[in-house]
Amino acid sequence: MGQPSRTVWASASSHGLRWAGLPLLVVAVVLGSLGWIYLARALSPADGTVTFPSAPLWSERGVVVDELASSTGPLRVGDCVVAVDGVPLEALIRDRPGHAYHVGDIVRYQIRRSGTSASSQCTGPLTEVSVVLDRYRPAVVLGQHPSVLPLAVCLLALGSFLVAVRPRLRATRALLIAACLFPFGMTEWPFGTQVVDLAAHRLWPFVIGDTANALFWGALLLMAVSLPRRQLPRWVVAGCFVGPLGLHLLYLTATLPGHTSGLARLARLVTVSLAAAYTVPLLMVIGLLTGYRDLARDEKRRAVRWVLVPFTFAAVCYLGLGQIPAALTNRPLVPWTWLYGMFLLVLVALAISVVRNHLFEVxxxxxxxxxxxxxxxxxxxxxxxxxxxxxxLPTGIPTTxxxxxxxxxxxxxxxxxxxxxxxxxxxxxxxxxDNATMLSALAPPRGAPSSNEDGLAATLEALREALRLAFVRLELTMPGMPPLILAAGTHHRPELVLPLRADSAVLGQLSLAVRPGLEPLGHNDERLIDALGQILASHAYNVGLQHALRQALARAVTAREDERRRVRREIHDGIGPLLAAALLRTELAAPTAPPTQARTFNQLRELQQTALSDLRHLVEGLRPPALDHGGLDTALRQHANLSVTGHPCDSPEVVIQVSGDLTDLPAAIEVAAYRIGQEAITNATRHAHARHIDVRLERSPGSLVVQVSDDGRGVPKASNIAGVGMVSMRERATELGGEYITETLTPGTRIRAQLPIVLDLAS
Incomplete structure (x- = not known):
């Protein structure tokens, strides 16, 4: 029992360490993301523009302003910036390094304003505006996209909680990884980049943020694939993170050769997550759907369905109302902040599934x-x-x-x-x-069980009470023993079926069902039950070996008694009559023999008489003759009459009751029952001085019960050493696989022996 104990306490201690280290993890992620945003954005000068380097908005003609962080400047949404301080953007990209800009600088933008929404055509008259650079204000951008910050907080909170309680599940770890990557990906959206960043060659915040965004999609894909599955190949796990980056390489391979403009090529190089944003949501839906179809348990399917349905709806809206229209018309049909807000509903559905449908078993x-x-x-x-x-407290009591x-x-x-x-x-x-209570569920009970099967039944009952289970069933199907089924509780549909093995041999199975209205068995519960099941398997294996040993001993005793009965019959019907006939001939021939041979005939007659007497004693020792003359009940009555006759002054009353047919009993059962009854009657008359002795023989389809009750003075309580007769009766019962019980009455003693009469002699 040492190994499961180490497992349980290691799990308990690691659980405490996880809860202790969780606040540090959350604080590290929050401070790290805030520090990154401050480094990437707050330290850079701002011109008030927000642009996204997607292919239609960054072209050979210029860069289109997609959003504005401030509406007080001279720029408008849809303006196409073609030059900065008189230098075309194409030349700024080609001629490195860029110009260093500072807060308070005045920058002249040459723009084309067509008066329409964002478009890559860059039509309209060419004008020049002056922009005063100010400090970047991330709070203003976050205020324009109110769904971003709640999404980041909910991701981090839910991922942290799930990892704290279920750290070994790959889906929970993937969700926490996605929650940690999301704040770093915010420098790609909603912060985007600025025209002044492009002119200063300061695109590294966007590239790093978009790479984090691509890995964010990979973590979400891993969560979706592993949510319905607990085991995944390592190449699938690695492919979830490498896949978005590989899609970006495929995108570059397909689009870069067709463009000669440096601005258009740069737009495709820095948008690392663009291809993943189109494909990963579909792959997530496919992964959830295929895993959902492979689930066998209804509870698990219901839990996954709560995530599959809202996520499929959010993914369809994200692609159909956002990505695809933006690729065709440069604008989504629904604002991005609302599309990202739909994924908040997915997190809410995930939390409901965790609480309501026991997803992740938390x-x-x-x-x-x-x-x-x-x-x-x-x-x-x-x-x-x-x-x-x-x-x-009294009014005058000191403060200390x-x-x-x-x-x-x-x-x-x-x-x-x-x-x-x-x-x-x-x-x-x-x-x-309490793991200690659960471990003690398989401890041996205080009261010594009457049999090993009773010990297993007591263990099952203790396990049922310890786990608050409705039903526990143990099925043993070991070779060499009949099937043994032990159950505790009210029958329910099992929620967990645990196979029991000893080395490579299958001993049977353990089925468990939780009480209605209580918690189903979780992953940690199953691991601990599996460890306890190995102990139970060892106990069951020992029971099977003892049962096989008892059967082998019973078969040996039965074969011995059958052989004795056969030998007795052969002696009684063969050798015995021959010796008797020889003795008779000797006695007939002795009177007619010559005087010189009379002595020889007398010696021969004495030898034959001695041999016949010894043979008679040998026959009686092989098997009681009374059993062959009248059966078990008649033999016991004869012995009872002899015992009563031996006490003429105070002869007890002996009553023998028979229930069932005793004519076809096996020889071993018949001899054992006779010897036990004989010894019990002798003890009651000789030692207990009983006045009344009640003998009952009950034959059932599977056993013979011999019960002898008396009203004597019983077995002395101060004596700890059983007599030879008591030991002999117990040995005769147990060697046949039966049970022997001695009970103290008021007054008297009751001896009960149950002998099985169904023996597997064929095996």
Whole structure:
């Protein structure tokens, strides 16, 4: 039992470490993302423009302003900037390095304003405007896209919680990776880039942010693929992250050769996540759908469906109303902030599936923490109210004494709250709230079971109570023993079927079902039950070996008694009559023999008489003759009459009751039953001085029960050593695979032996 204990406590300790390290992780991600945004955007001078280097908006003619961070400047949405300070953008890109700009500088933009929305045609009259560079204000851009910040917060909160409670699941880790990458990808959208960044050759924030955005899509793809599956090949995991970057390479291979403009080629080089934004949502839907179809359990399918349906709707809207129209007309049919807001609904559906449908199996963790918080608040209220009502402090007490009294009261309240919370956890959730209790479920019971099967049944009952299960069933199908089925609780459809193995041999299976209305078995519960199942398999294997040993011993005893009966019959019907006939001939021939041979005949007659007497004693030792003369009940009556005759002054009353047919009993069962009954009657008359002895022989289809009750003085309680007769009766019962019980009555003793009469002699 050592290995499961190490596993459980290691899991418990690592769980505590995960909860302890989670705030540090969240703080690191938040500070890192804020530091990155400040470094990438807040330190750069701003001209108020927001442009996105997609192919239609960055062309040979110029760069189209897609958004404005401030409406007070001279620029308008749709303006096409063709030159900066008199230098065309194409020349600025070709002639490196760029000009260094600072806050407060005045920059002259040559633009073409057509009066229409953003278009790559760059038509209209050429004009010049002067722009005063100011500090970049990320808060203004985030305010124009209100769905971005809530999406980032929800991703980080949900991913952190799921990783804290289910760190080994690949889907939860992928969600947290996506949550960490999303803030870094915000420098691609909604911040985008500026015309002044293009003129200063300051595109590295956009490239790094868009690369993070491509990896963000890869993490989401990994989450979608692994959500319905627990096991994935490593090449699939690596392909989810390498795939978006590979799609970008394919996009460059297909589009770069057809463009000679440096501005158009740069637009395609820096948009790392463009191809992934078109393909990964479709791959996510396909991954969720195929995994959903492969699920067998209805509960799991229902949980995945809560994610599949809203995500499919959001992906269709994202592509059909956003990406595809933007590629054709430079504008989405629905603003991007609303399209990204739809993915907030996906996160809400994911959270509902976690809580309602037990996705990732964390509902029990939520309820445990809710119980802890409720217990803590109740304890605090009771402690504060009790201290005010029951323990009023005197007015003249020193301040230090008052502080000490408050400290002692708070400490006592904390101890009491901890104890109450632990008791409630065990009552509500069973051993799942306490691994030590769960491990002790398979500990041997205090009372010694009457048989190994009873020990297994007691273990199953303890396991059912420890886990708050509705039904537990153990099926043993070991070779060499009949099928054994033990169950505890009310029959339900099993939620977990665990095979039991010992090395390569399959011993059977363990089926479990949770009580209606309680938590289903989670992944950690299944791992712990699997460890406990190996212990149960060892116990079951020992039971099977003992059962096979008892069967082998019973077959050996039966074969021995059958052989004795055959030998006795041969001696009684063969050798015995021959010796008797020889003795008779000797006695007839002795009177007619010559005087010189009389002595020889007398010696021969004595030898034959001795041989016949020894042969008679040998026959009686092989098998009681009374069994062959009248059967088991008649033999016991004869012995009872002899025992009563031996006590003429105080002869007890012996009553023998027979239930069932005793004519076709196996030889071993018949001899064992006779010897046990014989010894019990002898003990009752000789040692217990009983006045009444009741002997019952009950024949059932599978066993013979011999029960002898008397009203004697019984077995002395002070004696710890059983007599030879008691030991002999127990050995005769157990060697046939039966049971032997001695009970103390008031007054008297009851001896009960149950002997199985269905033996697997063919095997």
């Amino acid at each position: 509902r029990v963790i939520i309820r445990r923490w809710a119980l802890r918080v409720l217990t803590l608040l109740t304890g605090v209220v009771i402690a504060v109210g009790g201290s005010q009502l029951l323990v009023p 004494w008052a502080a000490a009294a408050i400290g002692v009261t708070a400490f006592g309240a904390c101890v009491l709250i901890s104890r109450v919370e632990r008791v409630l956890q065990r009552k509500v959730f069973g051993a799942r709230a």
